[in-house]
Amino acid sequence: MKAVVLRALGEPEVLRIEEAPDPQPERGEAVVRLRAAALNHRDVWIRTGRYAGITLPVILGSDGAGEVVETGADVDPAWRGRAVVIDPTFNWGDDERAQGPAFQILGLPGDGTYADLVRVPADALHDKPPHLSFEEAAAVPLASVTAYRALVTRGRIAAGETVVVTGIGGGVATCALLIGARLGAKVYVTSGSDAKLDTARRHGAAGGVSYHDPEWPKALVAQIGGRPDVVVDGAGGDTFNKALDLVTPGGRVVSYGATLGPVQNLEVRRIFWKQLNVLGSTMGTRRDFAAMLRLYADGLRPIVDTVLPLDQAAQAHRRMEEGRQFGKIVLRI
């Protein structure tokens, strides 16, 4: 098969397509002929060496959609020929509250979806929502399950509540906007780009502010006419402090990332005096994935920023690093 094999860390150009051996399904596994894959920041962090437990060579890619072509022993052969989307998280463990030590994500250490074929546990297979193209289906998995768990399982958002999603444009934030709006929340967003704020409004955001304004929480309170019930944050750093300041007393700040790094001068007093709930969330369980996928099966569509052919994986990575995308960057295979 053709695959983008990461053999050395470095610039996007290390991502070169080459011939690789076809994967064979083991017991309980299936092989999927991929029609599309999608990028996640995780792929960039691995490629640039900013991720724990990197082992090379590896085929990157957590998100994929395609058709089942082979099934191993103990797998229902009726899966063959079906159009599927892959749940990219394996071995969560028995505790719904947190992933266990055996937890893995497709695309490191196991080979991922930047390839013609991928081998996955059969219980990671889900029927592709028929109204979604393969490119759209590939845009769903990791970002949407992360957004779903953050908003619903952890944040327990309710219809009518006000939610702020920081840093709109990124995969998880964009899915959080879509899912929050779908579930009847009023979703406000922040971005460094006015164009992204406009795009967010077209995709259902009730409003938004530029985070280049150091007083953006005040601007958001004015726009909302009050304080939000929930803030969903993937930035960390000073944005995390601002989220604690912004959210209503008794409210929830759901944290799923820290692209800005650790928080300096965290005011603990704000957490206890306002009786806040700071809820960490990452990835999602099998149950989260199934519940998330039902929203798409019921008509939701992900936002695809760009579709590029697999042999342009380097260009796709470059676009992600530039941070200009709104929605998912997809590789057509």
Place this chain on the structure above:
Amino acid sequence: MKAVVLRALGEPEVLRIEEAPDPQPERGEAVVRLRAAALNHRDVWIRTGRYAGITLPVILGSDGAGEVVETGADVDPAWRGRAVVIDPTFNWGDDERAQGPAFQILGLPGDGTYADLVRVPADALHDKPPHLSFEEAAAVPLASVTAYRALVTRGRIAAGETVVVTGIGGGVATCALLIGARLGAKVYVTSGSDAKLDTARRHGAAGGVSYHDPEWPKALVAQIGGRPDVVVDGAGGDTFNKALDLVTPGGRVVSYGATLGPVQNLEVRRIFWKQLNVLGSTMGTRRDFAAMLRLYADGLRPIVDTVLPLDQAAQAHRRMEEGRQFGKIVLRI
């Protein structure tokens, strides 16, 4: 009446007993002849000017027990003569999740319990658990309701769970130890004093470590044989970071104070990757107070460190500032 009236901020010696006018109950209020009061750190922060909204003169004191001597209009006169303990929080508001803007604590801005008499809303009156002395009853209110809300309402501890209480010896931490052990949790503690660790064990702690050991979370994991389900922390600062490190994945860190100040270099990644719940908690609702008091009515006893007469309020404050106490410092009136 005699009262300790705070007329100027400063050293403990500003706390001098003097003659003050007797309070008169207004509609919906009662006057309690106090038999004992107890100190909280809040009193020290007010005296030294480290508290918001200080208005002088004021009679300090949030904790008190005594007998009802007068009742205002609309108050059941059957309260007169009854031995009571006072719920020191007023006007929480309609939202169980967080106190509203009208929320007040007895002892600022309203006059508190370092006095012969205090005027309180009648719905703050609760029958004193008969087996408790007035000194013990006065040791209960603010620290115990804060510990109860932190552990039970917010932390949702269950029998058999492992709880770590940081900084044992202080009022809230000590009550958290008692309440946690009473509810069937295995409670471990930290302290800077080996004597306090010993005392904690005598009061039901399953174990404890000195926080002077920079590796104290490791020492605690070794002692527990695993990671705790819940950490209850009133320290903030670096202890807060260590609590996030210590607690089990999916676990809860309940924060009720920050005597060490803000947190530097908070690792947000720890919060989301471990799927943690960081839960702020302060004081308690009417419901929290009633539920907490039932534990005492059912036989629990608070820990009284020292009893001093009211005219030695300055010495009592000095003892609190030295931090050598284990349990509550009580003023006999």
